[in-house]
Amino acid sequence: MSTDQVIMAGGGIGGLGAALMLARRGVKVRVLERAPEFGEVGAGLQLAPNITRMLKEVGVFEKIAPVSVFPKRLVFMNAKTGEQLTTLDLADAERRYGAPYVVLHRSDLLNALLEAAQAEENITLHTHSMVEGIEDRGDRVVVRTAAGEEYTGELLLGADGLHSRVRKEIVHDEPINSGYVAYRGAVPVEDVDRRMAMDEVVVWMGPGMHLVQYPVRAGKLYNQVAVFRSQEFLEGKEDWGTPEELDRTYAGMCESVRVAIPSLQRNARWAMFDREPAATWTKGRVSLLGDAAHAMLQYLAQGAGQSLLDGAALARALPVLGEGAWSSEALADALQTYEDERVAFAGTVQSTARTWGDIWHVDGYVPMILRDEVFRSRDVYDYSFVDWLYGPVQDAVAAQPAADGAAQPVGAAPVVPSAAPAESTTRTPAHA
Numbered sequence: 316m317s318t319d320q321v322i323m324a325g326g327g328i329g330g331l332g333a334a335l336m337l338a339r340r341g342v343k344v345r346v347l348e349r350a351p352e353f354g355e356v357g358a359g360l361q362l363a364p365n366i367t368r369m370l371k372e373v374g375v376f377e378k379i380a381p382v383s384v385f386p387k388r389l390v391f392m393n394a395k396t397g398e399q400l401t402t403l404d405l406a407d408a409e410r411r412y413g414a415p416y417v418v419l420h421r422s423d424l425l426n427a428l429l430e431a432a433q434a435e436e437n438i439t440l441h442t443h444s445m446v447e448g449i450e451d452r453g454d455r456v457v458v459r460t461a462a463g464e465e466y467t468g469e470l471l472l473g474a475d476g477l478h479s480r481v482r483k484e485i486v487h488d489e490p491i492n493s494g495y496v497a498y499r500g501a502v503p504v505e506d507v508d509r510r511m512a513m514d515e516v517v518v519w520m521g522p523g524m525h526l527v528q529y530p531v532r533a534g535k536l537y538n539q540v541a542v543f544r545s546q547e548f549l550e551g552k553e554d555w556g557t558p559e560e561l562d563r564t565y566a567g568m569c570e571s572v573r574v575a576i577p578s579l580q581r582n583a584r585w586a587m588f589d590r591e592p593a594a595t596w597t598k599g600r601v602s603l604l605g606d607a608a609h610a611m612l613q614y615l616a617q618g619a620g621q622s623l624l625d626g627a628a629l630a631r632a633l634p635v636l637g638e639g640a641w642s643s644e645a646l647a648d649a650l651q652t653y654e655d656e657r658v659a660f661a662g663t664v665q666s667t668a669r670t671w672g673d674i675w676h677v678d679g680y681v682p683m684i685l686r687d688e689v690f691r692s693r694d695v696y697d698y699s700f701v702d703w704l705y706g707p708v709q710d711a712v713a714a715q716p717a718a719d720g721a722a723q724p725v726g727a728a729p730v731v732p733s734a735a736p737a738e739s740t741t742r743t744p745a746h747a
Contacts, residue, residue, distance in 0.1 A: 318468060358421065411709060
C-alpha cells in the first residue's frame with residue numbers, strides 16, 4: 316500500500332487551507348472529510364489583517380476578494396441606549412498592518428479553498444470518510460475510517476473540529492459549554508431593516524448579550540448574529556436557548572437592535588463551546604490544527620483565521636522531500652517548530668477571547684458604566700489593544716507620530732483584547 320506524506324482528517328476551512336498551503340510546497344496530502352460533501356455551516360465570518368496578510372502571501376486572497384466586503388469601520392454600540400461608543404478606522408488599519416479587514420460568507424471562503432484544492436495534483440479529496448481508528452507505528456501512521464477504508468501516512472493532521480477524534484490521541488479533555496447560544500443568518504439585504512451603514516461591521520453590546528451585523532457576498536447579503544447567555548441553561552433545562560428566550564432577552568434593547576431579531580433564522584441555534592489551551596498539539600506522527608487544537612469563543616473574530624495561520628506555519632515547518640520519507644527526527648523537529656510558533660499564541664487568543672466576552676456582556680449598572688467610559692475615552696487611532704493580534708506594524712507607519720504628536724503605541728499585553736466584533740464561527744448546534 317502506498318504511503319501519503321500527510322493525511323488530513325477534516326475538510327473544513329482549516330483542513331482545506333492547510334492542505335492547499337502544503338500542496339503548493341510539494342507535499343502530498345490526502346483529505347478525509349466525514350460529511351457527504353465539503354461545506355460549511357453558519358453564515359458570515361471576519362478575516363482581520365493578520366489573516367489576510369498571510370492569505371496574500373500564499374496566493375489565496377485573490378480568490379476570495381471578489382466575494383468579500385471591505386468595510387470602512389468597526390463600530391461598537393451600547394445595545395440598550397443605542398449610543399455609539401468607539402470605532403476603528405479600517406482604512407488606516409490597513410496602512411498600519413499592510414493588509415485589509417474583510418468580511419465574507421463562510422461558504423464562499425470554503426468554496427474558494429475547495430476549488431483551489433481540486434486543482435492541485437498533490438491533493439486527494441475524499442468525502443464520507445470519518446476517521447475512526449488511528450495507529451501510530453513509529454515510522455508511519457495508519458488511519459481507518461468508519462466505512463472500512465485504511466490509509467497510511469507519514470503524518471496525520473487532525474483538523475476535525477471541536478469534537479475532534481484525533482485530539483483524543485493527544486489531549487484528554489472535553490469541550491467547555493459557555494452557556495451562551497447564537498442565532499445567525501445571512502439574508503438578502505432587502506429583507507432586513509438593517510438600520511446601519513453597509514460599509515461597517517457593527518457590534519451591539521448589552522447585558523449578557525450582543526448582536527453583530529455586517530454585509531457579505533459583495534454586499535448582496537446581510538449577516539446578523541445574536542448571542543446571549545441562557546438563563547434556561549443556568550437553570551439546568553434540557554432544551555435551553557430557545558427562540559422564546561431569544562425574544563425575551565432582546566425585548567429590552569434599543570429599537571435598532573429589536574428590529575433585527577425577527578429576521579434571524581429560528582430553526583437552528585449554536586451553543587458556544589471552547590476548550591482550555593493545550594500545552595502540546597503533537598504526539599509522535601499525529602498533530603492538530605484549527606478547532607481541534609484551539610477551539611475558541613468568537614469574541615476576537617479569529618477562529619477561522621487562526622486555523623489558516625496553523626496551515627501556513629505547518630507549510631513553513633515541514634520539510635519538502637519530494638517522494639522521500641520524513642525521518643522521525645526530521646518530522647519531530649518540524650512539528651516542534653510548528654508548535655513553537657503556534658501553541659502559545661493560539662492559547663493566548665483562546666484565553667483572551669473569554670475575557671473579551673466578559674467585557675462585552677457585563678450586566679451590572681456600575682460595570683456597564685465603566686466599560687462604556689473606557690470605550691468612549693479611547694482615541695480612535697489608538698491601536699494598543701490590537702497591535703499584539705493584528706501586527707506586525709508596518710515600518711513606515713510605526714515611524715509616524717500620532718495626530719497629537721505622541722508616538723503610536725506598538726504592541727501591548729493582551730489584557731483587554733482587540734477591538735474586533737465577533738466572528739460567526741461554526742459551533743455545535745444546540746437542541747434544534
